[in-house]
Amino acid sequence: MPTSILVLTDFTDASDQALTYADALAVPLGASLVLLHIRREPLLDTEAFNGHIQYMSEGEIAAALANRSAPLASSVVVETVVESVAVAVQQAAAKYHPLLVVLGKPDTATSSDELVASIPRALLRATLVPLLLVPVGATVSVPPTQVTLAADGHPFHLHTEVLNAARQLLTALAPTFTVTYVAKPENSDNCAPSLAAVQGSGLGAAVPTIQTHGVRNRHEAEGILQAAAETGADLLVVVARRRSFLSQLFHRSISTQVILQTSVPILLMSAKD
The missing domain is CATH 3.40.50.620 (HUPs)
Known part of the structure; x- marks a missing residue:
C-alpha cells in the first residue's frame, strides 16, 4: 500500500502550518496526504484543540479544504467526518494505514495546558501510529536534517x-x-x-x-x-x-x-x- 501521512485540520494557523510541514515531509517519503477535518456539532466541545469550535457550514468547510489542498505539492485525499477526535483518527488510520499522524500545536500562551495535552493523549490511546506535533511559529528545516x-x-x-x-x-x-x-x-x-x-x-x-x-x-x-x-x-x-x-x-x-x-x-x- 502506498505511503500516506494523515494530517488533521481545523483551519487554524497551527493546523495550516502542520499541513505545510507535512507536505514538505511527504516529498522525500514519496507519500500522499490524507487531510482530515473532524466536524464537531456541539456549540461547546471539550475536544477543541484551541479551546473553541470554529463553527462552519458544509459549504464553508468544503471551500476551506479546497483552498488548502490546491497549493500542495503532494497528492491529497480529503475526508470530513462527524465524530470524536480519537474515533475519527482511529477509523482513518484503519482505512489509510498512515506512516504518521500530523497535527499543529497551538500557542500554549493562549490555550490551556490541559487542552493542548489532551489530544495527544487521546490519539496515542486510539492508535499506534507515531504522532508528529508541529508548534505554531516553528522555524525549522523541512524535511528535518x-x-x-x-x-x-x-x-x-x-x-x-x-x-x-x-x-x-x-x-x-x-x-x-x-x-x-x-x-x-x-x-x-x-x-x-x-x-x-x-x-x-x-x-x-x-x-x-x-x-x-x-x-x-x-x-x-x-x-x-x-x-x-x-x-x-x-x-x-x-x-x-x-x-x-x-x-x-x-x-x-x-x-x-x-x-x-x-x-x-x-x-x-x-x-x-
Whole structure:
C-alpha cells in the first residue's frame, strides 16, 4: 500500500502550518496526504484543540479544504467526518494505514495546558501510529536534517507498526541522528546506556551512524529541550512509555512538559508497556 501521512485540520494557523510541514515531509517519503477535518456539532466541545469550535457550514468547510489542498505539492485525499477526535483518527488510520499522524500545536500562551495535552493523549490511546506535533511559529528545516531522540537509559520496545514507521522515516530522511541523555548535575551524563537502549529497540538499523549528547539538568524536561537546542535539532523524538505517559498526562509528566514547552516539532512514539 502506498505511503500516506494523515494530517488533521481545523483551519487554524497551527493546523495550516502542520499541513505545510507535512507536505514538505511527504516529498522525500514519496507519500500522499490524507487531510482530515473532524466536524464537531456541539456549540461547546471539550475536544477543541484551541479551546473553541470554529463553527462552519458544509459549504464553508468544503471551500476551506479546497483552498488548502490546491497549493500542495503532494497528492491529497480529503475526508470530513462527524465524530470524536480519537474515533475519527482511529477509523482513518484503519482505512489509510498512515506512516504518521500530523497535527499543529497551538500557542500554549493562549490555550490551556490541559487542552493542548489532551489530544495527544487521546490519539496515542486510539492508535499506534507515531504522532508528529508541529508548534505554531516553528522555524525549522523541512524535511528535518538533525533528529534528536531523548532516551532515559532504560530498555524499551516498540510495536512493530511503530518501529517500521520510524525506520521508514529515518531511512528516507537520512538525517544526522543523535541520542541524548539527561543526568542530574551530580551524576554522569554518559550516554552509553541510552545508546544501547536505542540500538536494542531496532531503531539503530535505520541510521548508519548515531551520535550521542549528554546534558546535566535537574529537570529532565528542561534537559531534553536543552539537548534539542545544543544539538540544533529540527525534530525531537520522544518515546512515550504508554502507561506512565498516559496515566500522568495531567500531572505534568516529562513527556507532557516537553510537549507544552517545545518550539521544535516533536515525534511521539508509543513504546510497549
